Amino acid sequence: MKRRILIVDDEPRVRTSLKMVLEPTYEVLQAADAQEGLDLFRRESPHLVLLDVILPGMDGLAVLEKLQAEDRSVPVIMLTGTKAVKTAVDAMKLGAADYISKPFEIDELRIIIAKALENQELEREVRYLRAQVVHRYGFHNLIGKSSAMQEIYSKIEQVADSRTTVMITGESGTGKELVARALHYNSARRDRPFVALNCAALPETLIESELFGHEKGSFTDATARRVGQFELAHTGTLFLDEIGDLSPTTQAKLLRVLQEREFTRIGGVQPIKVDVRIVAATNKSLDELVRRGTFREDLYYRINVISLYLPPLRERGEDVALLAKHFLSKRNEEDKRPPQDFSKEALELICRYPWPGNVRELQNVIEQAVLWSQGAAIMPDHLPNSLKSDTKSSTLREDILSGRVSLEKAVMDFEKDIILDALRRTNYVQTHAATLLGISRRMLKYRMDTLGISRPETVPAASDPPSMTQE
Numbered sequence: 001m002k003r004r005i006l007i008v009d010d011e012p013r014v015r016t017s018l019k020m021v022l023e024p025t026y027e028v029l030q031a032a033d034a035q036e037g038l039d040l041f042r043r044e045s046p047h048l049v050l051l052d053v054i055l056p057g058m059d060g061l062a063v064l065e066k067l068q069a070e071d072r073s074v075p076v077i078m079l080t081g082t083k084a085v086k087t088a089v090d091a092m093k094l095g096a097a098d099y100i101s102k103p104f105e106i107d108e109l110r111i112i113i114a115k116a117l118e119n120q121e122l123e124r125e126v127r128y129l130r131a132q133v134v135h136r137y138g139f140h141n142l143i144g145k146s147s148a149m150q151e152i153y154s155k156i157e158q159v160a161d162s163r164t165t166v167m168i169t170g171e172s173g174t175g176k177e178l179v180a181r182a183l184h185y186n187s188a189r190r191d192r193p194f195v196a197l198n199c200a201a202l203p204e205t206l207i208e209s210e211l212f213g214h215e216k217g218s219f220t221d222a223t224a225r226r227v228g229q230f231e232l233a234h235t236g237t238l239f240l241d242e243i244g245d246l247s248p249t250t251q252a253k254l255l256r257v258l259q260e261r262e263f264t265r266i267g268g269v270q271p272i273k274v275d276v277r278i279v280a281a282t283n284k285s286l287d288e289l290v291r292r293g294t295f296r297e298d299l300y301y302r303i304n305v306i307s308l309y310l311p312p313l314r315e316r317g318e319d320v321a322l323l324a325k326h327f328l329s330k331r332n333e334e335d336k337r338p339p340q341d342f343s344k345e346a347l348e349l350i351c352r353y354p355w356p357g358n359v360r361e362l363q364n365v366i367e368q369a370v371l372w373s374q375g376a377a378i379m380p381d382h383l384p385n386s387l388k389s390d391t392k393s394s395t396l397r398e399d400i401l402s403g404r405v406s407l408e409k410a411v412m413d414f415e416k417d418i419i420l421d422a423l424r425r426t427n428y429v430q431t432h433a434a435t436l437l438g439i440s441r442r443m444l445k446y447r448m449d450t451l452g453i454s455r456p457e458t459v460p461a462a463s464d465p466p467s468m469t470q471e
């Protein structure tokens with residue numbers, strides 16, 4: 001199929017000659033003014049536009065802006081009447097693919113057109129591949145290419161559409177709520193409510209009223225009727241986070257709703273029927289709670305029909321860099337900033353850290369780093385010390401265990417580091433540094449002599465007050 005080129009130029013002579021030159025290779029459409037050009041652009045979806053900068057009625061640059069607003073992916077080559085460099089530069093700033101000054105060499109025009117079409121093709125390919133990557137490495141806001149995450153995606157796809165209760169387990173911050181949402185938004189209930197309730201966040205007295213609602217006057221603070229989360233989630237999904245924290249009484253009530261699919265508000269008599277899909281989550285071991293008798297076994301079996309386990313981030317190392325880049329570009333997009341990148345060293349630190357707070361901790365660290373970096377690439381300095389000290393101590397541990405460094409030397413270096421830090425923080429006032437370290441000034445002096453620490457010449461000697469502290 002021939003590609004279509006739209007020529008927008010008011011001079012018939014130019015249009016005819018361009019048509020003659022281009023027609024063997026391309027299908028050529030012609031417009032004599034801006035309006036006709038815009039109409040043809042919308043109707044015929046050309047692959048490329050040759051646009052004159054001087055047109056009757058509307059300036060070529062204004063037309064260019066309109067074309068860009070319609071579809072940025074179609075390259076526009078400006079035809080400038082004279083050697084109007086300024087106009088050409090303005091056009092390029094507005095997004096023109098290239099420009100050529102009239103009169104031009106036919107071969108030159110051919111090359112410019114071919115190059116612009118080739119770039120357009122490449123851009124399309126990149127967009128397509130990017131979409132593919134998102135599909136392969138993500139699933140409904142969940143990012144991760146590890147086999148553990150791939151398994152989660154396919155389980156979500158398999159069970160999303162059934163009404164069955166799903167139990168999601170995993171450490172705090174591993175993404176349990178995100179998985180619950182993915183289940184809801186991939187089910188037939190996606191247009192119905194998704195209601196989330198954190199069972200650990202409320203005292204026992206409030207949780208039942210939160211879940212089932214109450215009638216006016218049913219207890220002291222019940223000044224009006226209140227609809228509970230079960231009713232709000234009717235025909236949708238109710239996500240019960242930290243379900244292991246429910247009290248025995250609330251567990252019994254929840255079990256009844258799951259069995260009978262109806263309940264009554266606190267203080268009410270009228271049973272209310274509900275159609276709610278329950279997704280529950282916990283970061284505790286429900287097995288263990290059942291063994292200890294704090295979680296009802298019958299409720300456990302009701303809820304645990306299908307279970308999804310989210311492994312901690314330290315066990316899916318391949319996801320760390322991907323998630324870090326995802327959070328970085330998300331933050332940049334939200335703040336409408338130009339894209340940023342990580343320096344090699346910063347990314348190494350991020351990938352080496354064990355992330356005890358899982359994805360939530362990683363997300364917080366990246367968001368803080370964006371603030372510190374102020375638009376430059378993210379460097380180790382923009383990352384919290386915990387990431388660095390962990391790497392430092394694990395490297396040191398390796399050095400000691402492999403005999404590269406003696407334990408004695410490592411301990412001395414460590415002590416020296418801390419003493420120097422305390423001295424720097426107190427501007428070498430030894431009394432203050434000793435207080436920070438929780439040792440006597442005499443002991444500090446002794447350790448400084450042993451470790452070869454002295455006050456640098458740049459720090460004035462008068463900084464230490466005369467020694468009259470009780471030691």
Ligand SMILES: Nc1ncnc2c1ncn2[C@@H]1O[C@H](COP(=O)(O)OP(=O)(O)OP(=O)(O)O)[C@@H](O)[C@H]1O
Nearest residue numbers: 141142143144172173174175176177178283359360
């Ligand atoms: N795979 C992931 N892809 C993208 N973002 C994620 C992923 N996992 C978690 N997050 C993000 O990390 C944060 C914590 O996730 P979430 O609240 O779902 O964890 P959780 O396991 O429910 O935590 P908790 O047990 O403390 O309630 C959220 O901001 C979430 O968007």
